[in-house]
Amino acid sequence: MHFRKEGADKLIPTGIDDKYEVIRILQESAATAVLLVNYKPIGAFRILKAIHKASPDAHSILSEAHLLQGIKSSQIPTIYDVDTTKEMIYFTEEYVEGISLRDYLHKTVLSRKDLIRIAIEICKIIDILHTSGAEPILYRDMKPEHVILQEDNIKLIDFGIAIKKSEAKSAKPMGTPGWAAKEQLEGSNLDESCDIYSVGKVIAFMQSHSDAADDFRIKRIVEKTTDPDLSKRTKTIREVKEQLEKLKILNINNKGRYLADKIAVVGADHAVGVTHIAVAFNRFFNSRGIDSYYKDMEKDSVLNIWSNLKGAKLEGSVLYHKSFRGILNYGKAVKQYAPPNGLYVLDCGTNIDIPEDVDLIIYVVGSALWNQASYPSWIKEKDVIIINNFSDRISAMHIAKELSKKVYRYPLVENKIDLTKAEDKVISAILRNEKIFKV
Template sequence: MPLGSGGSSKVYLAEHNKLKDYRAIKCISKTRSTPPSLLQEADLLKNLRHPGIPIIYDVEEDNEYYYIVEEYVQGLSLLRYFEEEQEVSQEVILDFAIQLCDILDYLHLQKPQPIFYLDLKPEHIILSGGQLKLIDFGMATIGCRKENTVGFTCEFAAPEKYSGKDMDCRTDIYELGSVLFYLIFHQYYPGKSKKYPPRRKVISKKLEKILIKMLQENPNKRYQSIQALRMDLLKLKHHGSEGRHLKKDIFIMGCAPRVGTTHIAISLVSYLNKQQSDSAVYVEENSSGLLRMLMETFMDIKESGGIIFFDHFVGIPQYGESFQVEVNAPLQVKDYGTQRLRLCMSAKDEAERELLIYVMDGSCWLWSKAAEELKELEEMFEVKVVLNSEDAVLKKRLENYLKKDVLSFNRQSNPFYLSKQRVQFWESFKKGGIVN
């Protein structure tokens, strides 16, 4: 069944004989001049696997046509959706924006070079069963693009498309801002020099502030990564939700080197992000350099804009004063290692007592020093002691010595792996301070 046609191609709906599943088949004529973008798009998408990106199943050809077999995406474009809905809540807008950030983040983190979409507009975004899908990758490019582009939609285009300047992740950020502006105000973004419409009641001042930053004419004044934007959106989403919410910061410190402080901090961040995507970020507030060492051990770890990503983990190494990374996550897990003085100085800046995880192991000769340290720390923090061992006898001895409850952590070699035991540990720990 024909789905549509345009230029040198036609699209048909087909059913897989065995799987009884629908596919879209794009037929591109060889007799006419074939736009390179049609085949480049298939080549670009063939190895990508993300719920927000259509799957390319196969590419074939005969004497007359190229055939691109891809996922059939059913649903409404965001243009149609917002035309029908008219008034949409900020919660829905945030959900859509975060989903789009997730798709763009996946593209921007591709190796060996990032993929930039460079043609965001409501017609290219399909709402399919609650999941947004990005279609039409004809303008997408691998790595930065500098030459002037043709065929782009000027109403949503970033200023650098007209000037021949570099187009990169910040171009996608601007164009996402243009799309959100259109969906919120039902008009195209008028640009810096024209009158800005009054803020609609449906959005808060905080969302408007995020939008203004996305739409800066100068790319250097926009968000510098999609992760930073997504963290601000998530922070706003959590702040606006009713009921319990995450604490702002969780501090973590060990009674001595090599007791497992960083290991436990990584596990916590991984758990929180598995429960709620991008709800937490690990911040290395010590000079051990352990996060960099882990990058050499786990080869699949990715880095973008100074932020490290691995499975559910998001972390920022200690770079020193010369290089600072903006942190916008709703919750920061700050690893101070054994640097108690630095930890205490940070506590003085906090308006309320934050949660401190104090890590110990079976080194009994350190318990006296740890007990004295805990007395001081408990005056500034809400302290939870974690024993990096499942030895029940050792746990009981430590509880008797400290005269306080101790939580027993499931020690494993891989800090990123969330075993059933670790998930159960963090679930029980959750009741003791992570959630207000």
């Protein structure tokens, strides 16, 4: 049954009846109309977008057609025809069947795997827009309504406000509040970052409708992509995609012998014993026959260990000393060695900006009066273990009460090189209680 609104007929281009049959008016304004039409020669649905020539935005419909015509992708609607009548300019594009991401999430709780898959596909589409043409295309309208899920594909629709990067300075500030970046809505400093921001918002929206709502790795990606500070925001959509792909690989690796591939050790403050604890974990794993590698993300601790330990051996950028194995970060003038496979213990110092692909965070807090009392937002998540170092039982209880979370007290040790029995006992207890190993 065909449906037409009264008065809308005047926005349907005249003389198209031999080719197109109007099925439904999808959207209309004073000068524009978006129609679902039947392309008679082959009997296929298409979208017809028309605008009155007198409209000041008449050129925009053509620019949308031009933008799309230059891109070859199965995830972007195909442009079929651009034409004019006496009063109207119109073009027809592929009718994209499927369900919008918003509608889908109304009915479904997304799995973590699907969330990552959809997010990667969205990144791929935006990457095509940013890189495939002579100059980047800024989509500017990323939101769940515009992501169409098909049986085996994901498509992006509605390029109405997309522009070339060179047009960014003169472009009107447009976008959907809540999805568009602040600089986009204000019309300043417009570049690829605005799309990265919106993709981050869509990922956050998916995460809130998924069974991975507490996954701190996905939250870190969202935080980095939606950072209001442009200098801190993820620089390219390809980086976002790579970060998501790492999470995808993580799922596969987790089927292994132990439930972690990367453990980050991070301190609440300086001098709380982060390096000592990270090295102790590394020694613990190696002494139990699990290949583990210590890596300092902030400083050159392994280089210092090399200079201080007698009998240490270097091989393939790994420093071996008894049960310690540390990765040396060589500069560009040294032959590059492939990183060994194993469980990585990352010493992050006090930098809470930890890599996204870690499986577990060990957060080390001190108890001295001058140690900081504020905690990162992810402190209460289940993949975060809290160790209280240089402390007494009462201090540890205070922290546990404050955070409503189990806090492990690390033993005071004098021997800085070898793992003591007390340390071994505590680390064993942590790994057993937190089920780091499959039992």
